[in-house]
Amino acid sequence: xxxxxxxxxxxxxxxxxxxxxxxxxxxxxxxxxxxxxxxxxxxxxxxxxxxxxxxxxxxxxxxxxxxxxxxxxxxxxxxxxxxxxxxxxxxxxxxxxxxxxxxxxxxxxxxxxxxxxxxxxxxxxxxxxxxxxxxxxxxxxxxxxxxxxxxxxxxxxxxxxxxxxxxxxxxxxxxxxxxxxxxxxxxxxxxxxxxxxxxxxxxxxxxxxxxxxxxxxxxxxxxxxxxxxxxxxxxxxxxxxxxxxxxxxxxxxxxxxxxxxxxxxxxxxxxxxxxxxxxxxxxxxxxxxxxxxxxxxxxxxxxxxxxxxxxxxxxxxxxxxxxxxxxxxxxxxxxxxxxxxxxxxxxxxxxxxx
DNA sequence: AAAAAGAACAACCGCTGTTAC
DNA sequence: GGTAACAGCGGTTGTTCTTTT
Numbered sequence: 001x002x003x004x005x006x007x008x009x010x011x012x013x014x015x016x017x018x019x020x021x022x023x024x025x026x027x028x029x030x031x032x033x034x035x036x037x038x039x040x041x042x043x044x045x046x047x048x049x050x051x052x053x054x055x056x057x058x059x060x061x062x063x064x065x066x067x068x069x070x071x072x073x074x075x076x077x078x079x080x081x082x083x084x085x086x087x088x089x090x091x092x093x094x095x096x097x098x099x100x101x102x103x104x105x106x107x108x109x110x111x112x113x114x115x116x117x118x119x120x121x122x123x124x125x126x127x128x129x130x131x132x133x134x135x136x137x138x139x140x141x142x143x144x145x146x147x148x149x150x151x152x153x154x155x156x157x158x159x160x161x162x163x164x165x166x167x168x169x170x171x172x173x174x175x176x177x178x179x180x181x182x183x184x185x186x187x188x189x190x191x192x193x194x195x196x197x198x199x200x201x202x203x204x205x206x207x208x209x210x211x212x213x214x215x216x217x218x219x220x221x222x223x224x225x226x227x228x229x230x231x232x233x234x235x236x237x238x239x240x241x242x243x244x245x246x247x248x249x250x251x252x253x254x255x256x257x258x259x260x261x262x263x264x265x266x267x268x269x270x271x272x273x274x275x276x277x278x279x280x281x282x283x284x285x286x287x288x289x290x291x292x293x294x295x296x297x298x299x300x301x302x303x304x305x306x307x308x309x310x311x312x313x314x315x316x317x318x319x320x321x322x323x324x325x326x327x328x329x330x331x332x333x334x335x336x337x338x339x340x341x342x343x344x345x346x347x348x349x350x351x352x353x354x
Numbered sequence: 355a356a357a358a359a360g361a362a363c364a365a366c367c368g369c370t371g372t373t374a375c
Numbered sequence: 376g377g378t379a380a381c382a383g384c385g386g387t388t389g390t391t392c393t394t395t396t
Contacts (some may be wrong), residue, residue: 356396357395357396358394358395358396359393359394359395359396360392360393360394360395361391361392361393361394362390362391362392362393363389363390363391363392364388364389364390364391365387365388365389365390366386366387366388366389367385367386367387367388368384368385368386368387369383369384369385369386370382370383370384370385371381371382371383371384372380372381372382372383373379373380373381373382374378374379374380374381375377375378375379375380
């Protein structure tokens with residue numbers, strides 16, 4: 001009954017990297033006869049390998065239609081889109097990228113794309129903004145240690161600092177700290193607003209933080225960044241991309257991957273439950289690529305772009321703030337930030353969210 | 355120039371659904 | 376209908392290459 005023993009059970013089968021000679025044998029055999037049964041192939045081809053190893057070698061490396069080399073930006077975009085819908089279904093994703101293997105895509109994801117999304121503040125598993133505690137609490141430090149230091153070094157490295165430059169550095173430093181805090185708050189608010197299960201928490205937090213102050217966050221940030229763009233490098237601050245509450249999918253509007261040719265979203269862009277589990281449908285069709293929720297931009301963040309597209313509802317209410325200088329823009333924030341300096345401040349918020 | 359660290363890639367392992375018997 | 380191997384898939388590991396210190 002059943003089949004004969006699997007080749008894997010045979011002894012003395014070679015493992016490890018393939019030699020050019022082995023590759024040639026495999027290619028020659030398959031070219032002449034097709035692979036047929038992988039189980040019987042090694043013996044017929046004169047290889048001391050198991051059929052499984054031959055199949056993997058062929059499908060992942062030797063197949064003539066395999067496209068080698070760097071992934072294009074378009075391929076990157078497609079992979080991320082598909083992953084947001086299909087998850088780690090590498091073979092299905094590979095099915096939409098001719099010439100790419102599931103193994104190659106998987107490696108590309110694990111070694112590059114995943115880290116890229118993490119750097120952008122996006123959870124690569126959920127394709128939503130990261131909500132882990134460390135990310136939020138370390139944000140300020142990360143930004144300060146990288147971008148701002150680069151900024152300062154770039155702007156003053158060639159000369160001995162003058163008193164004015166020192167003052168500018170201090171001001172930039174302080175402003176940067178504000179910025180990081182604002183973004184942390186934005187992220188928190190976004191998380192709260194994007195989940196109905198914690199909507200009550202959002203209200204509780206608003207009891208801690210002056211709601212009117214929170215409403216001004218976006219415009220404050222907008223204005224601040226507008227003021228500070230005298231430093232070109234400050235635009236590099238935006239590796240962390242804040243998203244609009246309830247508007248995850250709208251972030252695609254500033255997505256450089258979303259080419260004009262693709263036409264952007266045509267529907268279903270709420271970023272919720274696009275996954276289908278049906279066996280006969282991978283939940284994705286080529287014509288539906290543009291219907292999938294797009295990801296946030298990897299491009300440098302600019303508050304202007306972000307908030308002009310996502311927070312128009314607040315514009316009129318805060319036009320006065322928008323036009324105010326930095327010194328007054330942050331006046332309302334000073335109280336908040338002073339309060340926040342106490343150790344229990346963030347604990348209170350995070351406990352409410354847990 | 356050497357060592358260490360990180361990134362990239364290839365291959366293996368083990369699980370699961372399918373299929374031959 | 377039951378059993379066991381097959382084929383495919385995703386996760387993980389090991390090796391090699393590149394970059395940084």
